[in-house]
Amino acid sequence: MNRNNKVMLSIASFLLPVIGFAQEATTEAAEKGIDEKIDDAFGWATGDYVNAVFYQIPFTDEIKIYWVLFPLILGALFFTIYFKFINFTGIWRAIKVVQGKYEDIEKHGAEMLYGEDGIANGVDINKVDNLEEHIDEVSDEITIDGDIKDTIRDESSDGEVTHFQALTAALSATVGLGNIAGVAIAVSVGGAGATFWMIVAGFLGMASKFVECTLGVKYRDVGPDGTIYGGPMYYLTKGLKSMGLASLGKVLAVLFAIMCIGGSFGGGNMFQANQAAQMVENITGGTESFMYGYRWVFGLLMAIFVGIVIIGGIKSIAKVTDKIVPFMVVTYVGAAIWVIIARYDMIGDAFMQIIDGAFSPEGVAGGAIGVLVQGFRRAAFSNEAGVGSASIAHSAVRTKYPASEGLVALLEPFIDTVVVCTMTAVVLIITGNVNPENAGLADADAILLTSDAFASVISWFPYVLTLAVVLFAFSTMISWSYYGYQAWAYLFGRTSRTEYTYKILFCIFVVVGSAASLGNVIGFSDAMIFSMMVPNMIGIVLLAPKVKKEMSKYIEAIKLKRQAID
Incomplete structure (x- = not known):
């Protein structure tokens, strides 16, 4: 089964119970509006799962705690x-x-710009008169020309x-x-x-x-x-x-x-x-x-x-x-x-x-x-x-x-x-x-x-x-x-x-x-x-x-x- 068929099968398996129940609801309660029918079908289809997720562990007669809170906390x-x-x-x-504040190193890497022991991209940054110009030069050297569609x-x-x-x-x-x-x-x-x-x-x-x-x-x-x-x-x-x-x-x-x-x-x-x-x-x-x-x-x-x-x-x-x-x-x-x-x-x-x-x-x-x-x-x-x-x-x-x-x-x-x-x-x-x-x-x-x-x-x-x-x-x-x-x-x-x-x-x-x-x-x-x-x-x-x-x-x-x- 290819992926497209899997997609359609997953959709059908999810929607068919809802559709079937909605049809049953229509027969049994024709007087209900569309909002109520949707609500009934949705509640019927998801109720058991919701109850399982929010099962409460009873510690005493009065104290019950949702089990899902334990891994979270x-x-x-x-x-x-x-x-x-x-x-x-x-x-x-x-x-x-x-x-x-750290955009330059996040963009190009600290070693590329400032290097270890003061040597960056083959240049001793301790001897550079204008550090900002040096960063711009390094940035220009590694910039990709053109824009990629659908990215910002x-x-x-x-x-x-x-x-x-x-x-x-x-x-x-x-x-x-x-x-x-x-x-x-x-x-x-x-x-x-x-x-x-x-x-x-x-x-x-x-x-x-x-x-x-x-x-x-x-x-x-x-x-x-x-x-x-x-x-x-x-x-x-x-x-x-x-x-x-x-x-x-x-x-x-x-x-x-x-x-x-x-x-x-x-x-x-x-x-x-x-x-x-x-x-x-x-x-x-x-x-x-x-x-x-x-x-x-x-x-x-x-x-x-x-x-x-x-x-x-x-x-x-x-x-x-x-x-x-x-x-x-x-x-x-x-x-x-x-x-x-x-x-x-x-x-x-x-x-x-x-x-x-x-x-x-x-x-x-x-x-x-x-x-x-x-x-x-x-x-x-x-x-x-x-x-x-x-x-x-x-x-x-x-x-x-x-x-x-x-x-x-x-x-x-x-x-x-x-x-x-x-x-x-x-x-x-x-x-x-x-x-x-x-x-x-x-x-x-x-x-x-x-x-x-x-x-x-x-x-x-x-x-x-x-x-x-x-x-x-x-x-x-x-x-x-x-x-x-x-x-x-x-x-x-x-x-x-x-x-x-x-x-x-x-x-x-x-x-x-x-x-x-x-x-x-x-x-x-x-x-x-x-x-x-x-x-x-x-x-x-x-x-x-x-x-x-x-x-x-x-x-x-x-x-x-x-x-x-x-």
């Missing part, structure tokens, strides 16, 4: 200690990398995007509705204390993100035309093979790729479309809205815009995200700061609630363990640290030192969880939206809770938030389409047919997500995201020594530059 703790708390010590250097990189070095573009492309897939709806769900179920554990999870996740994104660059493939193929599929296969674990690497890579495709359809697509449709429907009248019962129409329009962007690949995606993401984050955080300043007298009390609730929660199901679980679960869904998805975008960066991009990547959980999620939680707390009445809040209402919290201080902000939600959803979908396609291509090959099959399916799921209920969508979304984490975490723990060597190499390159300049 333990792995992040291991990386934090193994890399000597790089999630704290590496922040300032990461900022310098994003600013381009400097063709003189491996990679397609800049550090900033790689960061924003990955951030666009993480900073999004998980920060708005996800935080509201966490604090509604887990109370104010869940915020503390989200922050802890964010800091720990920085170490995991550093490791996986360093590996993404180290083991990426570069095609003949300069196009980059990277991510867990490649570092699990190539990295573990280099350690004599080829069979394990292949199995883990295939499992990850399958889960990544599911994650791109779930958390990276349907969840985003669903929440965007929910916000637009609510702001236009709720049950009186022209969209009520016809959210699939909104999904169809969103699918068209998503399709236009994703056809262009990482080049068009990065060009969109490096403009949308900074605007969205600044707007959202700015509004949060506005609300916090307006209620400045409640800030102290809010943080007391967060600390008290983290260790001595009252009236919250599951006690302190329940609060911790909610915080970690929502943080993981929001920043995706340990999941491996972001390394697919980061692998396309231009650098000769993989650890440089690992440092850039550790900023993601900090921005996404420590900053943005905390802002959302504090707004919810100081506006009085975290209380026992909201503990049983339906998932579908979570995003509206955040909207109401902002509206209590900025009456017109729900309109701005609706726009932000649509943009958040849009940017997340286009980035996840890239992740999903890379996994799809790894399994089925890189042909025009397989590419457009995936992208058309992706756009179809935008429509499905808009129409389905949040309960079914969010369960499937969480399940896919956490499933990706298992094979990825096994691999990156085994490959941690490789990352330590890459970090040492990059530090030595920076020292070489400093010595030459000094």
Whole structure:
């Protein structure tokens, strides 16, 4: 069976049960609308898998913990200690990398420019009058003439995007509705204390993100035309093979790729479309809205815009995200700061609630363990640290030192969880939206809770938030389409047919997500995201020594530059 036939078989095996159930639903409940039919079919098709992923290990009658949290938390703790708390010590250097302070050595290599013992490219740099002119001359000597179609990189070095573009492309897939709806769900179920554990999870996740994104660059493939193929599929296969674990690497890579495709359809697509449709429907009248019962129409329009962007690949995606993401984050955080300043007298009390609730929660199901679980679960869904998805975008960066991009990547959980999620939680707390009445809040209402919290201080902000939600959803979908396609291509090959099959399916799921209920969508979304984490975490723990060597190499390159300049 050739690859194209495998593609069609995989599509048929996934869609036939859904189609069959939809036909049965039509016979049994003809009065149901199309939205309800889609929801019923989707819930029926994914329910058993979701239950398996989120099986809770019962430690006592009251304490039950999701098994998937153990590899996530333990792995992040291991990386934090193994890399000597790089999630704290590496922040300032990461900022310098994003600013381009080391762009010359990342582009051409420290030895090429500054050399060992002061000799670079046959020239004693100690005798060079103008070091910058020397660097320009060396750069000119190794520059490739002409431009490669469909890349946005400097063709003189491996990679397609800049550090900033790689960061924003990955951030666009993480900073999004998980920060708005996800935080509201966490604090509604887990109370104010869940915020503390989200922050802890964010800091720990920085170490995991550093490791996986360093590996993404180290083991990426570069095609003949300069196009980059990277991510867990490649570092699990190539990295573990280099350690004599080829069979394990292949199995883990295939499992990850399958889960990544599911994650791109779930958390990276349907969840985003669903929440965007929910916000637009609510702001236009709720049950009186022209969209009520016809959210699939909104999904169809969103699918068209998503399709236009994703056809262009990482080049068009990065060009969109490096403009949308900074605007969205600044707007959202700015509004949060506005609300916090307006209620400045409640800030102290809010943080007391967060600390008290983290260790001595009252009236919250599951006690302190329940609060911790909610915080970690929502943080993981929001920043995706340990999941491996972001390394697919980061692998396309231009650098000769993989650890440089690992440092850039550790900023993601900090921005996404420590900053943005905390802002959302504090707004919810100081506006009085975290209380026992909201503990049983339906998932579908979570995003509206955040909207109401902002509206209590900025009456017109729900309109701005609706726009932000649509943009958040849009940017997340286009980035996840890239992740999903890379996994799809790894399994089925890189042909025009397989590419457009995936992208058309992706756009179809935008429509499905808009129409389905949040309960079914969010369960499937969480399940896919956490499933990706298992094979990825096994691999990156085994490959941690490789990352330590890459970090040492990059530090030595920076020292070489400093010595030459000094």
